[in-house]
Amino acid sequence: MSPKTEKSHSRSERYLYYDVSDEEDHSPLLPCSPAPSAGSEGCVVAEKFLLTDSRESQSKRQKGRRRSQVKNEVTIIKQKKNRRVKANDRERNRMHNLNSALDALRSVLPSFPDDAKLTKIETLRFAHNYIWALSETLQMADHNLFNMAQQGMTDSFEKLSKTCLMVDLNSPNSSCSSSSDWDSLYSPGSQSSRHSPKDMDNFISQSSSCLTYTDSFSEFI
DNA sequence: TAGGCCATCTGGTCCT
DNA sequence: AGGACCAGATGGCCTA
Numbered sequence: 001m002s003p004k005t006e007k008s009h010s011r012s013e014r015y016l017y018y019d020v021s022d023e024e025d026h027s028p029l030l031p032c033s034p035a036p037s038a039g040s041e042g043c044v045v046a047e048k049f050l051l052t053d054s055r056e057s058q059s060k061r062q063k064g065r066r067r068s069q070v071k072n073e074v075t076i077i078k079q080k081k082n083r084r085v086k087a088n089d090r091e092r093n094r095m096h097n098l099n100s101a102l103d104a105l106r107s108v109l110p111s112f113p114d115d116a117k118l119t120k121i122e123t124l125r126f127a128h129n130y131i132w133a134l135s136e137t138l139q140m141a142d143h144n145l146f147n148m149a150q151q152g153m154t155d156s157f158e159k160l161s162k163t164c165l166m167v168d169l170n171s172p173n174s175s176c177s178s179s180s181d182w183d184s185l186y187s188p189g190s191q192s193s194r195h196s197p198k199d200m201d202n203f204i205s206q207s208s209s210c211l212t213y214t215d216s217f218s219e220f221i
Numbered sequence: 222t223a224g225g226c227c228a229t230c231t232g233g234t235c236c237t
Numbered sequence: 238a239g240g241a242c243c244a245g246a247t248g249g250c251c252t253a
């Protein structure tokens with residue numbers, strides 16, 4: 001088990017089995033309904049009996065009501081706890097799914113071998129820029145192919161193929177990229193001290209052109 | 222040690 | 238009613 005997982009696991013355990021005793025309801029019971037008037041005028045004994053009886057049954061009823069109230073409150077609290085635990089579980093799963101999706105995204109992005117795993121925000125920003133670069137690439141490819149078709153695929157093909165033909169997007173050592181270039185893409189705007197926006201623009205334009213030529217001409221080789 | 226990143230919990234809101 | 242989504246709070250870990 002990786003440290004991360006272990007850490008996560010211990011976290012989960014900590015949260016899953018957190019002490020909920022403070023959630024116990026210690027509030028006073030709701031006041032019971034007032035005693036009904038009892039007795040008849042003619043018979044004291046009977047009245048006493050009735051009174052005694054009514055008091056006893058009354059207290060019994062009160063006790064019964066209290067018990068059922070306590071039972072109800074306990075079940076409500078249990079129900080609430082249960083719902084909360086379920087919701088936490090779903091939320092945890094949801095975040096795990098989100099992280100899986102982010103991992104999937106990281107896996108399709110070009111990676112720089114020595115670099116640490118991209119943070120979430122870096123992944124999103126890099127993906128955004130990468131998609132932009134790819135779309136620029138496609139546009140340029142269309143444009144260049146059109147020009148080449150018009151010129152009979154002579155000069156421009158040679159020039160372009162010399163510079164960028166063998167570029168591999170995944171290779172940071174290629175002529176079109178350097179570690180700092182990749183870094184600049186990884187780097188979120190908030191940490192722009194590492195690389196200027198100009199660096200990023202340069203990199204994107206370079207990688208766009210290289211991509212254009214490698215992808216577009218590969219079928220001609 | 223401060224700051225960044227992350228996982229998780231939690232309560233609120235919206236949707237089905 | 239229950240689930241999905243969201244944002245805020247909290248606390249742990251790591252690094253400069």
